[in-house]
Amino acid sequence: MDLRVNLGRLKLKNPVTTASGTFGYGKEFEDIVALDKLGAVITKTITRLRRPGNPPPRLTETAAGILNAIGLQNEGLDDFIKNKLPQLKAVKTKLIVSVSATDEDDFVYCVQRLEEAGVEAVELNLSCPNIKYSTGVNAGKKMFAQDAQAASALVAGIRKHVKLVLITKLSPNVTDITQIARAVEDAGTDAVSLINTFSAMAIDIKTMRPKLANITGGLSGPAIKPVAVRMVYEVARAVKVPVLGMGGIMNAEDALEFILAGATAVSVGTANFVNPRACPDIINGLVSYCKNKKISSIKDIIGGVKV
Amino acid sequence: MIYQVKADIVKNVRVSSKIYRMELAMPKISSLVKPGQFIHLRINNSFDPLLRRPFSVNKVIKNKKGKVINICVLYEIVGKGTSLLAEKCSGDILDVLGPLGNGFAFNDALLKNKQIILVAGGMGIAPLLFLVERLKDKRTKNKPVIFIGSRTKRDLVCLDEFKKAGCIVKISTDDGSLGFKGYVSELVENFLTNCQPLIPNPYIYACGPSPMLKKVQSIASEYNLKGQVSLDEMMGCGIGACLGCVVKAKTSGAGEDDNQPVYKRICKDGPVFDIQDIQWED
Numbered sequence: 001m002d003l004r005v006n007l008g009r010l011k012l013k014n015p016v017t018t019a020s021g022t023f024g025y026g027k028e029f030e031d032i033v034a035l036d037k038l039g040a041v042i043t044k045t046i047t048r049l050r051r052p053g054n055p056p057p058r059l060t061e062t063a064a065g066i067l068n069a070i071g072l073q074n075e076g077l078d079d080f081i082k083n084k085l086p087q088l089k090a091v092k093t094k095l096i097v098s099v100s101a102t103d104e105d106d107f108v109y110c111v112q113r114l115e116e117a118g119v120e121a122v123e124l125n126l127s128c129p130n131i132k133y134s135t136g137v138n139a140g141k142k143m144f145a146q147d148a149q150a151a152s153a154l155v156a157g158i159r160k161h162v163k164l165v166l167i168t169k170l171s172p173n174v175t176d177i178t179q180i181a182r183a184v185e186d187a188g189t190d191a192v193s194l195i196n197t198f199s200a201m202a203i204d205i206k207t208m209r210p211k212l213a214n215i216t217g218g219l220s221g222p223a224i225k226p227v228a229v230r231m232v233y234e235v236a237r238a239v240k241v242p243v244l245g246m247g248g249i250m251n252a253e254d255a256l257e258f259i260l261a262g263a264t265a266v267s268v269g270t271a272n273f274v275n276p277r278a279c280p281d282i283i284n285g286l287v288s289y290c291k292n293k294k295i296s297s298i299k300d301i302i303g304g305v306k307v
Numbered sequence: 308m309i310y311q312v313k314a315d316i317v318k319n320v321r322v323s324s325k326i327y328r329m330e331l332a333m334p335k336i337s338s339l340v341k342p343g344q345f346i347h348l349r350i351n352n353s354f355d356p357l358l359r360r361p362f363s364v365n366k367v368i369k370n371k372k373g374k375v376i377n378i379c380v381l382y383e384i385v386g387k388g389t390s391l392l393a394e395k396c397s398g399d400i401l402d403v404l405g406p407l408g409n410g411f412a413f414n415d416a417l418l419k420n421k422q423i424i425l426v427a428g429g430m431g432i433a434p435l436l437f438l439v440e441r442l443k444d445k446r447t448k449n450k451p452v453i454f455i456g457s458r459t460k461r462d463l464v465c466l467d468e469f470k471k472a473g474c475i476v477k478i479s480t481d482d483g484s485l486g487f488k489g490y491v492s493e494l495v496e497n498f499l500t501n502c503q504p505l506i507p508n509p510y511i512y513a514c515g516p517s518p519m520l521k522k523v524q525s526i527a528s529e530y531n532l533k534g535q536v537s538l539d540e541m542m543g544c545g546i547g548a549c550l551g552c553v554v555k556a557k558t559s560g561a562g563e564d565d566n567q568p569v570y571k572r573i574c575k576d577g578p579v580f581d582i583q584d585i586q587w588e589d
Contacts, residue, residue, distance in 0.1 A: 021549070022544075022548065022549060023548055024547065024548035024549075028544070028546050028547045028548040028575075029546070029548065031308055031309040031310075032309060032310075032311050032404075044548075044550075050567070052567040052568045052569065052570060053550060053553070053570055055555070055568070055570075056540075056552075056553050056554065056555075056570070057541070058550070058551050058552075058553065059541065059542075059543050059549070059551030059552065060541070061356060061357055061358050061541070063355050064354040064355050064357055065357065066357060066358065066543065068543070068549070068551060070549070070550045070551065073550050073553075073570060221354070221357055222354045222357070223354075250354070270357070272544065272548070273358060273359070273543045273544040273545075273548075273549060274349065274357060274358065274359065275311075275349070275402070276311055276404065276544070276546065277311060
């Protein structure tokens with residue numbers, strides 16, 4: 001049974017990775033999950049400087065989903081490289097560092113520093129619904145991933161400076177996600193990952209206030225899965241670079257839907273909160289499925305949906 | 308060490324109109340758990356409710372050999388998750404994650420010559436019972452005094468158990484149906500005002516709703532008392548990864564070169580904090 005897949009130049013032992021922001025820096029889960037069994041660990045997003053994050057409440061539950069507005073709380077790039085990276089590099093799996101910024105200079109600075117520190121792959125988080133980019137005509141209004149031109153210029157600007165694997169994370173909060181995917185492909189990204197959360201809102205009718213202090217947040221979980229599968233299907237047909245698919249994957253069956261829709265690898269997010277063992281359970285489920293279906297390599301079914 | 312286990316429900320008993328106590332068999336977690344720590348329960352295998360629910364440990368149960376094997380949690384029906392939990396029967400199985408969080412500090416050096424004062428608001432009594440059970444062995448100078456506040460007489464539970472554990476129990480109810488009519492924080496303040504010179508070195512453990520903990524913090528400041536508080540919040544992962552359940556912490560000034568707020572994780576940095584660590588909002 002061969003579960004190996006290639007996310008561009010990044011060779012994974014299996015297609016199961018941890019969605020950014022749902023798995024901390026891996027350490028939080030090590031009592032329960034053997035990290036070296038994972039296809040890759042994708043970290044919580046790092047920014048150049050420390051970010052305190054949004055005021056609470058930051059998280060609320062909705063039907064088959066959760067709504068969050070954490071606000072990219074993290075201790076900053078220096079702290080990450082000094083205090084978190086060494087432990088992560090010691091784990092015998094691939095590491096993908098999620099990174100975000102509000103302008104190109106900070107993005108380039110972070111990605112270059114990570115490359116110098118020996119990081120092999122980064123996920124460019126252009127699509128956090130709680131962060132807007134800060135330069136140009138749409139400053140403060142849009143995410144990079146909502147503007148094909150801005151996203152393309154950003155990815156090209158980063159590409160010029162680094163050789164490491166670039167995975168660009170896209171937002172579902174757009175009219176045509178394939179347009180953005182093509183733009184970042186042309187700009188030189190090695191892969192695209194999708195989808196980030198949906199901008200959403202919940203209201204407490206007792207207090208008549210929004211349930212989140214940030215008013216709106218990002219919706220994730222099983223509630224968004226069918227939309228995510230559709231977007232992965234569309235993007236996989238629109239671009240040649242591999243797709244890292246995600247959005248409400250709870251079990252192996254869900255992961256297989258994404259793979260059949262065209263995802264080379266998948267990220268598991270909200271499921272980690274519900275079942276911390278979700279990732280290893282999904283890997284085992286993929287093995288069983290391949291055995292039952294007599295599939296020798298998982299690569300054989302990527303994009304294999306019969307339409 | 309954190310474990311994820313399948314636990315048998317031993318009992319799920321209604322103890323008041325909307326309050327239940329559930330006993331779960333989980334030897335591995337039970338042998339490690341400390342007062343103030345919590346377990347994270349998955350209510351069922353469906354996706355609604357999706358997230359686990361955190362419950363602090365109310366009591367531990369030993370087998371005949373004296374080994375702790377079961378854990379009790381106390382919960383009130385407040386929403387969908389707890390309603391479904393109340394329908395569970397003995398023999399049903401729940402997916403449990405634990406022990407989680409940092410628990411109360413109660414070592415000899417800390418409590419030497421101290422008068423222990425416990426303050427519970429509503430379901431805040433849950434972790435304090437487990438705490439006083441463990442304090443029994445401590446031989447503190449005087450009996451601990453526990454102040455319990457609830458909306459009404461009907462919602463008061465665990466009173467006999469606190470007495471059995473050697474506590475003096477003082478009660479307040481919002482409607483005056485038993486004990487002092489008013490908030491439990493007022494009762495504590497009255498007690499301190501009237502008895503303070505007679506009670507040397509009070510030390511506070513408190514658990515309850517945020518407005519109560521905020522008031523307890525200001526009382527502690529006023530009377531120059533030390534202590535710990537346990538916070539209750541909706542959680543995502545429960546293990547410090549998602550940063551969903553944070554509370555604003557006071558910043559020391561020293562080492563903080565900017566005015567950015569500091570948010571601490573209730574699940575991992577807490578749920579027990581030093582009484583003065585929290586920056587309550589106005």
